[in-house]
Amino acid sequence: MMQYTTAALPLLLSSVLVSAQSMYDSRPVQNAYELEVCLRSIYNDAPPKKNGVKALTFPEDGSDYDEARLTWRGDNYPAAVAYARSIEQVVSTVDCAVANGYRISVRGHGHSSQGSAIISGYVIVDQTLMCTPDSLEVDKTKKGDHILPGSKYIAVMKASAGCTNSALMAALHENFEVEERAVIVTGGWPSVGIGGFTLGGGSGELTPYAGYAIDVLTAVDMVLWDGSIVKATKDNEYSDLFWACQGGGGGVGIVTNYYYKVIENPNENGLQTRVSLYYNFTDDSARKDFMFALNNFTYNQDLVPLTSLYGGSGSVYPGIFPGASDFQLTFLGGWKEALDGLRELNLYGEDVPLSSDYPSKQVIDWVQLCGPGTSECSEEEFGLPPSGISVAEIHSGMAEAWAHEASCGLNLIGMMGASAYVCDDLSIDDETFCADVEEVQPGLTPVRQLVCPKNKVPESAEYTKALIGHFLQAAKDPESVLNSVGVTRKYKSDMAALNLTIPGSILKRNSISGGLLIPELSEEALTKVFFEHFIQITHFQHGAPLQVDSNATALPWRNSGWMASYIAVLENDVSYMDTLVDIIEEDDPNKVNGYYNNLWPYGPGWKRLYFGDNYPRLSQIKAKYDPNEIFSKPVAVELPEEDGYCADSEASMASCRVVAYCDIQKDVCKVSKDSNSGRSPGTVATQIRTLY
Numbered sequence: 001m002m003q004y005t006t007a008a009l010p011l012l013l014s015s016v017l018v019s020a021q022s023m024y025d026s027r028p029v030q031n032a033y034e035l036e037v038c039l040r041s042i043y044n045d046a047p048p049k050k051n052g053v054k055a056l057t058f059p060e061d062g063s064d065y066d067e068a069r070l071t072w073r074g075d076n077y078p079a080a081v082a083y084a085r086s087i088e089q090v091v092s093t094v095d096c097a098v099a100n101g102y103r104i105s106v107r108g109h110g111h112s113s114q115g116s117a118i119i120s121g122y123v124i125v126d127q128t129l130m131c132t133p134d135s136l137e138v139d140k141t142k143k144g145d146h147i148l149p150g151s152k153y154i155a156v157m158k159a160s161a162g163c164t165n166s167a168l169m170a171a172l173h174e175n176f177e178v179e180e181r182a183v184i185v186t187g188g189w190p191s192v193g194i195g196g197f198t199l200g201g202g203s204g205e206l207t208p209y210a211g212y213a214i215d216v217l218t219a220v221d222m223v224l225w226d227g228s229i230v231k232a233t234k235d236n237e238y239s240d241l242f243w244a245c246q247g248g249g250g251g252v253g254i255v256t257n258y259y260y261k262v263i264e265n266p267n268e269n270g271l272q273t274r275v276s277l278y279y280n281f282t283d284d285s286a287r288k289d290f291m292f293a294l295n296n297f298t299y300n301q302d303l304v305p306l307t308s309l310y311g312g313s314g315s316v317y318p319g320i321f322p323g324a325s326d327f328q329l330t331f332l333g334g335w336k337e338a339l340d341g342l343r344e345l346n347l348y349g350e351d352v353p354l355s356s357d358y359p360s361k362q363v364i365d366w367v368q369l370c371g372p373g374t375s376e377c378s379e380e381e382f383g384l385p386p387s388g389i390s391v392a393e394i395h396s397g398m399a400e401a402w403a404h405e406a407s408c409g410l411n412l413i414g415m416m417g418a419s420a421y422v423c424d425d426l427s428i429d430d431e432t433f434c435a436d437v438e439e440v441q442p443g444l445t446p447v448r449q450l451v452c453p454k455n456k457v458p459e460s461a462e463y464t465k466a467l468i469g470h471f472l473q474a475a476k477d478p479e480s481v482l483n484s485v486g487v488t489r490k491y492k493s494d495m496a497a498l499n500l501t502i503p504g505s506i507l508k509r510n511s512i513s514g515g516l517l518i519p520e521l522s523e524e525a526l527t528k529v530f531f532e533h534f535i536q537i538t539h540f541q542h543g544a545p546l547q548v549d550s551n552a553t554a555l556p557w558r559n560s561g562w563m564a565s566y567i568a569v570l571e572n573d574v575s576y577m578d579t580l581v582d583i584i585e586e587d588d589p590n591k592v593n594g595y596y597n598n599l600w601p602y603g604p605g606w607k608r609l610y611f612g613d614n615y616p617r618l619s620q621i622k623a624k625y626d627p628n629e630i631f632s633k634p635v636a637v638e639l640p641e642e643d644g645y646c647a648d649s650e651a652s653m654a655s656c657r658v659v660a661y662c663d664i665q666k667d668v669c670k671v672s673k674d675s676n677s678g679r680s681p682g683t684v685a686t687q688i689r690t691l692y
Contacts, residue, residue: 030101032079035123038096039080042089049129050479051489055083063489068126070486071115078105081124087256090125091227094254097123098225098630105633106254108161109193111485114599116634117196125254127162127195131478135160136171138262142218146263147211147544148308153261154182156218159194161255166190166406166482170475172262173399181270182262183332183398185213188313188539190406190475191416191485198258200597201247201555203563205311205330208543210263214246214553215545221257225630229256244621244637247555249596249610251636252625265398266309267333272401275338276390277348278355279325281316284531286353290316291530293346298542298561299520306341308543309333315536325355330401335362335391336383354388363392366404366461373457403471404464408452410481413444413491417484420447420494425481428470432463442495443487443502514577514600517541517560517593518584525587533579539563556612557593565598599635606635616640 036058043056057065058080068081079102084090097104107117107126118124135158142156155176159168165186176182185206187197196202198213210216219233220242232238232245244252265272281287294314297307312329327347331338342348361371362382370377370384377384384391394401409415410422418425423434434448453464474480487502495502515538521529529535542561550558566577577600584591594600594609607615618637622629629639 028099028101032100035079035096035100035102038100039082039093039123042092042096043082046083046085046089049083053083053489055085055129057081067489069118069124071110071112071118076115076118076120078118078120078122078124081118081126083126083129085129087130087221087223087229090127090130090223090254090256091229093123093125094223094225094630095227098227103632104254104630106195106250106631108195109164109191109483109485111164111189111192112196112597114634116599119633122632127160127193127254127256128483129478130162130256131160131164131167131483133170133174133476135257136163136167138171138175146261147215147547148209148304150266151209151544152264153216154180154264155262157184157260157262159258159260161193161195161258162478163194164190164483165192165194165197165402166475166480167478168194168260169399169402170472173397173472174476176262176397178270178395178397181265181267183210183265184260184262185210185216186402189415190409190482194258195255196250196597199245199248199250199255201553201595202597203539203541203545205539206263207539207541207545208308208311209266209332210261211544211548212247212541212553212555213260214555215548216261216263217246217258218261219259220245220255222253222255224253225626225628240621241625244554244618246553247596248614248618248621249554249636251631251633252622253631265332269334269395270397271332271334272394272398273331273333273335273338274390274392274394274401274405275312275327275329275331275335275342276358277327277329277342278358278388279316279327280353280355280388281325283353286351287316287530288527289346290352291526295520295526297345297347298540299546301546303345304543304547307345309341310338311540313537313539315534316530317534318531335364335393338391339383348389354385356387358390359387360384361390361392363390363460365393365395366464368457368460371457399472400468403468403475404453406482407450407467407471408454411446411449411452413446414487415485416481417486417488417491418446418481419488419490420498422446422448422450422481424448426450426470426474428467433467433470440498440500442500446491447494447498515563515565515595515598516577516580516584517557517595518562518564519557519559519591519593520561521584521591522587525583528583529580533583534576535562535580536564536566536576537562538565550612551614554611554614554618555596556614560593563595565595610635611637 039056046055048054053067054061054064057068059065059077069076069078082093084093094104102123105117105119105122105124107124109128137158138155140155143152143154146153157171168184168186172182172184183206185204187202187204198217202213219231221229221231222241223229230238232242234242241252245255281290309332310329312327314327315325317324339348346352359372360377362369362377362384368374370382376386379385410418423430430448433450435451437445437447437449440447453460453467456463475482477483492502540561541563546558546561548558550556564580581592596610611618619640622637623639
């Protein structure tokens with residue numbers, strides 16, 4: 001007989017509720033005892049993770065269970081968390097759950113800011129340990145044309161669903177010479193898992209040239225609810241399933257492998273340049289000129305051969321913050337070519353005011369030629385003004401360029417699974433690469449942090465090359481700091497040893513996130529954004545993604561050149577996104593398009609918000625491949641039903657906006673209705689699924 005602790009009470013309550021539900025569908029009544037027996041037969045001999053957490057945990061397992069169910073947000077109590085290491089274990093776990101009446105949720109790598117993979121009462125299949133160096137395979141015999149004229153792919157990379165951006169970059173570095181000019185589509189953060197990133201239509205620095213992750217996807221291997229294993233491609237009998245995996249958010253099975261095109265850098269020398277621009281928009285006329293230039297950069301299709309070479313992010317703030325507006329761009333080519341293009345696009349040059357607060361810097365192949373710590377930059381000697389711009393031309397390929405940019409992020413606790421001593425995490429010399437943190441903030445900073453290579457001058461070249469080597473070596477290890485996320489057990493013990501207490505709000509990660517994909521706005525709406533509000537563009541998405549038909553993939557928003565997203569700690573912080581939505585909605589309600597990988601607290605119109613006119617087809621595919629809704633999570637595609645309130649794609653966001661802040665720990669969702677909705681909170685609450 002199993003003994004349950006008080007921590008298991010939410011699970012037991014959830015089991016009662018779900019068992020009652022099973023009277024109305026074809027799933028068996030839940031049997032917790034048989035589930036445990038079945039799962040233990042699979043995982044009892046499985047080794048634990050490197051951090052000591054067992055490969056299979058139940059509510060009675062105390063700290064192991066609490067570590068396994070840790071998410072960015074919420075406090076849910078799953079029936080079990082299983083760390084699968086193979087497709088065979090995934091199949092067996094699915095069989096156990098289905099036979100004993102349990103639903104299944106899949107956690108690719110746990111980077112979701114919503115924590116939506118961890119659901120009370122569900123069996124959680126964690127795929128982290130399925131990623132090994134051997135699971136990443138490259139086939140250089142597969143090549144051909146890609147989306148844009150002249151663009152090509154030179155290979156296909158197979159990657160386990162448990163892999164991260166780091167693992168893909170390590171594989172790129174291992175399998176391609178610099179001369180092959182290989183580049184891939186990944187997200188911006190090392191620990192982001194490729195599973196959720198791909199299924200939700202993720203984008204990155206290379207997106208303007210190569211498209212979304214779903215645009216370089218060629219196939220998926222998937223385990224279905226009955227334990228069968230299928231390969232889905234655009235052209236085989238499972239083409240509908242493949243289509244659903246191209247931005248449909250998952251929830252029709254468990255993808256075990258993804259197959260991605262490796263793109264060829266169009267620069268004949270394989271160069272990449274990082275361009276950082278810092279603007280000063282105190283002058284309204286200069287701000288307005290820049291507004292039009294940026295809109296032209298994003299949506300003028302005649303400029304795509306040039307603009308598609310630029311990816312990255314940017315922000316434009318009000319005039320009261322003159323030096324805060326900046327662009328961080330990755331250009332496929334050399335630094336001189338990058339600046340010539342920006343001049344042609346009116347995003348840089350004599351008439352574009354730069355901030356004097358940021359000294360210019362020039363780095364060529366990791367050697368700093370001018371900037372802080374060396375000579376002051378000048379137009380005459382270095383081709384750069386004294387302030388407002390930094391360029392770093394990289395000759396050694398995309399993986400090293402990525403490692404250089406990503407290395408400083410190790411000091412952000414939670415975004416990667418660092419301890420309080422970052423050099424120990426990388427197994428590198430502490431005296432050479434790390435330094436004391438001036439003021440340790442528990443839950444936010446380490447004790448000894450990595451010295452960012454951008455701040456290591458003038459000996460930056462050798463230091464940078466050495467650090468990049470260590471970084472890419474760690475990226476190959478599926479359980480290294482680069483491939484983990486959250487406030488780890490080791491970090492907690494480090495803080496405890498120093499008698500420092502981590503705030504509970506940080507441990508529970510009670511943040512609110514959200515994301516918009518913004519299409520071209522009218523001049524009136526643009527003016528409001530640039531003069532009365534502000535804009536933070538997480539990723540530029542012009543170029544290649546906009547050349548694809550809206551119904552070619554499950555992700556429908558093929559008209560949106562900007563992604564705007566945020567993570568807010570306090571509920572009041574969502575005012576940034578609220579105001580942005582109001583401006584866009586006033587321009588045209590159909591331009592309010594959501595980014596599925598950053599779910600936000602709006603509903604119940606989420607079906608239109610994320611999937612537009614493609615939702616009905618997604619629902620039919622769900623019914624075909626998962627008729628009993630075995631695979632599920634909040635705000636996932638559901639089985640077909642009569643259209644509910646605000647499900648109509650014509651409905652405006654204003655008429656069906658509901659702000660929902662869910663307290664998962666209490667299993668309560670508080671819903672406040674918009675005054676325009678004309679519906680009572682109770683009526684709406686019966687139709688909205690828990691968002692987090």
